[in-house]
Amino acid sequence: MGTFNRRRYRAFAPVHKPDRRWPNRRMHHAPVWTSVDLRDGNQALVSPMSVEQKLRMFDLLVRMGFREIEVGFPAASHPDFDFVRRIIEEDRIPEQVTIQVLTQAREALIDRTYEALKGVRRAIVHVYNSTNPAQREQVFGLDREGIKAIAVRGAEWVKAGAVRYPETEWVFQYSPESFSATEPDYAVEICEAVNAVWRPDQGQAVILNLPATVESSMPNVFADQIEWFCDHLRGREHVKISVHNHNDRGCAVAAAELAVLAGADRVEGTLFGNGERTGNMDVLTMAMNLYSQGIDPQLDMSMGTEIADIYTTCTGMAVPPRHPWFGGLVYTAFSGSHQDAIRKGMHHRRGREDAVWEVPYLPIDPADLGRRYEEVVRINSQSGKGGVAHVLERDYGISLPRWLAQDFSAVVQATSEQETGEVSSAQIFDLFESHYCHTSEDWHLRRYRLSREGEQVAATVVVGPEPRPHILQGKGSGAVGALVDALIQSWGVRAEVEQFDQHALGSGTSARAMACVRVSVDHGRATSAVAFGEDTTEAALQAVLNAIGRSAEKNNAWSTSVERRVR
Numbered sequence: 001m002g003t004f005n006r007r008r009y010r011a012f013a014p015v016h017k018p019d020r021r022w023p024n025r026r027m028h029h030a031p032v033w034t035s036v037d038l039r040d041g042n043q044a045l046v047s048p049m050s051v052e053q054k055l056r057m058f059d060l061l062v063r064m065g066f067r068e069i070e071v072g073f074p075a076a077s078h079p080d081f082d083f084v085r086r087i088i089e090e091d092r093i094p095e096q097v098t099i100q101v102l103t104q105a106r107e108a109l110i111d112r113t114y115e116a117l118k119g120v121r122r123a124i125v126h127v128y129n130s131t132n133p134a135q136r137e138q139v140f141g142l143d144r145e146g147i148k149a150i151a152v153r154g155a156e157w158v159k160a161g162a163v164r165y166p167e168t169e170w171v172f173q174y175s176p177e178s179f180s181a182t183e184p185d186y187a188v189e190i191c192e193a194v195n196a197v198w199r200p201d202q203g204q205a206v207i208l209n210l211p212a213t214v215e216s217s218m219p220n221v222f223a224d225q226i227e228w229f230c231d232h233l234r235g236r237e238h239v240k241i242s243v244h245n246h247n248d249r250g251c252a253v254a255a256a257e258l259a260v261l262a263g264a265d266r267v268e269g270t271l272f273g274n275g276e277r278t279g280n281m282d283v284l285t286m287a288m289n290l291y292s293q294g295i296d297p298q299l300d301m302s303m304g305t306e307i308a309d310i311y312t313t314c315t316g317m318a319v320p321p322r323h324p325w326f327g328g329l330v331y332t333a334f335s336g337s338h339q340d341a342i343r344k345g346m347h348h349r350r351g352r353e354d355a356v357w358e359v360p361y362l363p364i365d366p367a368d369l370g371r372r373y374e375e376v377v378r379i380n381s382q383s384g385k386g387g388v389a390h391v392l393e394r395d396y397g398i399s400l401p402r403w404l405a406q407d408f409s410a411v412v413q414a415t416s417e418q419e420t421g422e423v424s425s426a427q428i429f430d431l432f433e434s435h436y437c438h439t440s441e442d443w444h445l446r447r448y449r450l451s452r453e454g455e456q457v458a459a460t461v462v463v464g465p466e467p468r469p470h471i472l473q474g475k476g477s478g479a480v481g482a483l484v485d486a487l488i489q490s491w492g493v494r495a496e497v498e499q500f501d502q503h504a505l506g507s508g509t510s511a512r513a514m515a516c517v518r519v520s521v522d523h524g525r526a527t528s529a530v531a532f533g534e535d536t537t538e539a540a541l542q543a544v545l546n547a548i549g550r551s552a553e554k555n556n557a558w559s560t561s562v563e564r565r566v567r
Contacts, residue, residue, distance in 0.1 A: 012217040015184055015224040022223050022262040030290055030298040032266040033283055034068040034242070035061045037274065039080075039102055042072070044276040045315055053314040054083050055092070060310045062097055065299045068124065070100040070268070074116035075109040084116040093121070098171065100124035105154025114161040120168055124207065125161075127154045128175035131190055132182045148190045151176070155197040172198050173207040175244065180212040180222055188232045200238035207240045207266065208233075212255060214277075215248040223258035230263035242266035245281040247273055252281040257289065271311050272319055272326070288325040292364050301325075304369030331366040339387030388412050388428060395425045398432070401501040404516045407528050411435050436516075436530035439549030441465045445542045450479055457482045461541060479537050480517075483544055495548060496520045499528075502536045502543075515539035519547035527551040 037057060042048050049057065054071075061069050071087065072080035084101060087093055099120065103113040105127050117123050129150045130139065136147050155174065162170040174194045176187050191208050200206035210229065212222055226243065230236055243259045243266070245252040256267050273282035284307070287297035301307065304326055308319045321329040338361050345359035357365055389405040392398040400408065411431055416423045423431075446462040446469050453475065459482030461472045474486025480497060487493040499518035513536040520526040529546035533539030 012221060014217070014221045015228050017224045017228055020224055020227060022227050022258060023220075025261045027257070027260060027290065027293075027295060030287065030295060031260050031264065032068065032240070032242075033066055033287070033299060034070060034100065034266060034268045035066045035270065035283065036070040036244070036268050036280065037061065037270045038083075039070045039072050040244075040268075040276075040280055041270040041274040041315070044274060044279075045317070047316055048079070049314055051079060051083050051086065055087070056310060057314045058087065058092070060307065062094055063303075064301065064307070067096055068098050068100055068266075070102060070124075070126070073102045075103050075112035081112070081116050088117070088120050095121070098122045098124060100126055100173070102126045102128070105129045105150050105157070107153075107157045110154070110157045110161055114165060117168065118165060122169040122171070124171040124173050125158050126173040126175065126207075126209070127158050128177045128209075129154060130178055131176040131187065132178040134181070135178060144186055144189075148193055151190050152193050152197060155194045159197060171205040171207065173209055173242070174198075175209040175211055177211055178213040179210040180225060181214065181216060184225060184228050185232070188229060191229075192234055195235060195239065201235050206238070207242050209242040209244055209266075209268065210259075210264075211244040212246055212252070213244075215246050215252060215255065218249075219251045219255035219258050222255040223262040226259045226264055227262035240265045242268060243281075244268040246275060247278040247280065247282075250278065252279070253285050253289070256281045256286055271307065272317070272323060274311075274315060274317055282324075284326060285324045288364070288369075291368075302368060302370055304371060306370070325364075325369065331362065331371055339390055343387070343390040343393075391425050391428050392432065396429055397505055398514065399503065401499070401516055403499050403518065404436075404501070404528055404530070408432060408435070432530070436528060436550075437532070437546060439529070439546045440553070443545040443549030445538065445545055448479075448538070448541055450482070450537070459483055459486060461486055463545060480540050480544060483541055487548065493548060494522050495544065496523075497544065498526050500540070502540050504536065505532070513539040515543040517543045517547050519544060519551065521548060521551045524551065525554075527554065 038049070038054055042054070058069065058071065071084055074081040074084045084099070087099070093099055101113055101117065101123065103109045103125065110127065113125060129147065131147055136142055136144070140147065151174065155172070158172055174191065176182055176190055179187055187210070195206065198204050198206050210226060222245070226241070230241060241264045243256055243264045245256045245259070252273065256269070260267065267281065267283070267286065269281035269283035269286065270279070271282070271284055273279040273285070283299070284301065287299045288301065290297045291301070308326055312318060319326060319328070321327045324330065341360035342362060345362070349355065349359065388409045389400045392400060412423055412428060415427070415431060442464050444464065446464070448462065449460045451458045455477070456475045457478055458475050459473065459479060461483055462469050463472060464470045470490070472483070472486035472490045474482045474484070474489050476482035476485045480500065484495050484497065487495055497517055497519055499516070502513065502515040504513050513533050514530065515533070515536065516528070516530050518526045518528045527547045527550050529543050529550055531539045531542035531546050533542055
């Protein structure tokens, strides 16, 4: 086991809360969303965003519908300060959007923060200091009273700074950083001390932001902490409770969702969960989770591909292909059984597009995020007949009968196994044509004539290359039967049609009809073939000829004899 020693760690101590109520609640509306991409997300990048990249990201967040956007830590760096000044001076902040800035609880930094915000219509000044035992003891060397004094002085400086800029509508926000690792009673105590300075009960807008700076517990424990805090905070009705979850355990979205059930009004997070260590709470995932339950997420995510592209361009971070909702492969099915179910589910919805969405393996309609159905079913060696049939129907308007879909899927699977990868839509169509449609010119239908003689159909079929094609004549119950009889009469080729399907085609191919046949010749192994034609009769006759020709190519024992008779 080496140095892997679990005894160095202890279990997170849960809150004693036998009266928890949040498990019985349901979410009915979205929380207030606050994007921290331009501050928390930006500080976690290997190469922080340039001002131009920040502007592009800011514009995207505005278009998506964010009403609160944390735009930086202007007292900490010149780029952040310059960016804040630029969006204010260039009037880039829409009336419905409130910007937020972060500062530590230090007087000089708070003064510099207000300088950056001069002239803004409305802004949130977000001040924080660390409160958990490890930070108190190891970083600051202070007891609980000493840490509370830092918070109170910070609150006083924030309040005093706002007085100097009365033209702006100010919202104050305080974060007991590492709230989730802070004793619950002390978190309440320090927040009440801040409230005593800001007086939300007298009308000052106040947000208390409760971070899981390092995610250390299960999501249900965090929900207990939030509900306990809300239950014990005096004047709870005068403040907004916000959460800011990090993703160290991979549970940030779940923790934020449960926190809202537990009483949180507001959620801070980033696009695709970008942030330090394992990242922040992913706003896109949580918002889409709500959307999939019929709840308006209050964010526009219909431009899903554009969101991912701008995010990647501005941050240099890739979107994982299996990212929930937005990953490149999340609406893709390779499994044969999945593909078959999706295909049937989509067929079931035809003409019922306004009905409640219930398609197997697709929790939402990919089109809602700007995704194409081409991305839903893709083919590799794990795919089955349903997926192959779906691709042909989706991209080329070709509907295969079940027996032919089963036959063709084996062809595609063999190709995929040989190439050890995905088979594209174009490759599938090429395989289909070469395997079923192509045959020697000797079997090409030139023209035909049908006439009714009593209960039978008489057929004259002209086959083969010019200038000396062959004329076949026969009779049968239909056109195909007459051709089979003509093959016997002219060349002694005994063809038995085992399977036959034909139908008119829609858009997606230049032909207007398609016929599929499975034919055995002289009691040999059956051969499948397909043909397209201007009408169903032409397609049917050519399909039989294709099957005969393909059978001749595969069966040397009789092909020489047939070719001799044909010539």
